[in-house]
Amino acid sequence: MPLTLATWNVNSLKVRLPHLLDWLATHRVDIVCLQETKLVDEQFPAAALADAGYSAVYAGQKTYNGVALLTRAVTLPPGADVVRGLPAFEDPQKRLIAATVGPVRVVCAYFPNGQAVGSEKYDYKLRWIAALNAWLRDELARHPGLALAGDFNIAPEDRDVHDPKVWAGQVLFSEPEKQAFRELIGLGLVDSFRLFDQPDRSYTWWDYRMQAFRRKMGLRIDHVLLSTSLARNCTACSIDVEPRRREQPSDHAPVIVTLAP
DNA sequence: ATGGCATGACAATCATGA
Numbered sequence: 001m002p003l004t005l006a007t008w009n010v011n012s013l014k015v016r017l018p019h020l021l022d023w024l025a026t027h028r029v030d031i032v033c034l035q036e037t038k039l040v041d042e043q044f045p046a047a048a049l050a051d052a053g054y055s056a057v058y059a060g061q062k063t064y065n066g067v068a069l070l071t072r073a074v075t076l077p078p079g080a081d082v083v084r085g086l087p088a089f090e091d092p093q094k095r096l097i098a099a100t101v102g103p104v105r106v107v108c109a110y111f112p113n114g115q116a117v118g119s120e121k122y123d124y125k126l127r128w129i130a131a132l133n134a135w136l137r138d139e140l141a142r143h144p145g146l147a148l149a150g151d152f153n154i155a156p157e158d159r160d161v162h163d164p165k166v167w168a169g170q171v172l173f174s175e176p177e178k179q180a181f182r183e184l185i186g187l188g189l190v191d192s193f194r195l196f197d198q199p200d201r202s203y204t205w206w207d208y209r210m211q212a213f214r215r216k217m218g219l220r221i222d223h224v225l226l227s228t229s230l231a232r233n234c235t236a237c238s239i240d241v242e243p244r245r246r247e248q249p250s251d252h253a254p255v256i257v258t259l260a261p
Numbered sequence: 262a263t264g265g266c267a268t269g270a271c272a273a274t275c276a277t278g279a
Contacts, residue, residue: 011267012267012268013268014268014269015268038269064278113277113279114279115279121277153278153279170279171279172279207265208266208267209264209266210265221279239264244268251278251279
């Protein structure tokens with residue numbers, strides 16, 4: 001049986017739970033990485049997800065950030081080696097959770113937004129990614145089969161941006177951010193989406209304003225990077241835009257990868 | 262030039278997102 005893994009920034013799990021449950025029932029993805037749950041752990045909808053057949057580990061906070069990792073086909077044993085937050089990077093913001101799920105070391109990440117180039121938040125973004133990079137080097141040495149999935153808040157190439165001229169030098173598309181993305185690739189990771197032919201104007205995020213989705217004015221900022229050993233077994237990667245068409249959608253669409261055994 | 266839209270905390274606006 002192939003293994004499927006998805007990442008989705010739900011922009012409030014409380015608001016988006018009905019969408020998520022519908023989506024899980026339809027797609028039955030084995031592993032799901034969620035970002036921007038915006039829920040403290042006490043309010044995580046573990047029971048509703050268990051009813052849907054998913055067990056979960058999570059790291060949340062009030063109002064902002066928050067990540068979770070759901071598993072269906074593969075149960076999370078006590079020895080799943082769950083990591084919450086980047087070790088050696090003191091940070092109250094809940095942006096990372098990792099666990100070993102069957103053959104895959106799954107790292108679910110919500111990269112900082114950065115707000116504006118040159119701002120304090122932008123500096124924090126670059127430092128956070130540098131700390132992630134350093135930690136991943138060790139993780140990859142210990143776990144050859146690793147997936148880094150999440151909202152990277154970086155559009156790596158011109159074709160990932162609806163209007164690269166407008167976005168040039170802006171946050172999410174500035175050179176230091178793209179360089180940081182390339183340095184993650186340099187660890188021995190592969191952008192699974194680009195292993196396959198993809199439709200033109202493939203994006204994962206569209207602004208709520210200006211009818212950006214309808215006008216295909218988006219960015220591809222949500223990614224699944226695979227270690228080379230996993231990439232060899234990757235048979236598909238796609239963006240599911242259907243949830244973005246619904247009423248009261250998340251501004252992000254899920255990305256799904258399929259891994260052959 | 263600015264805000265547009267959405268969410269959450271909080272009780273009228275404000276912080277944040279991307």
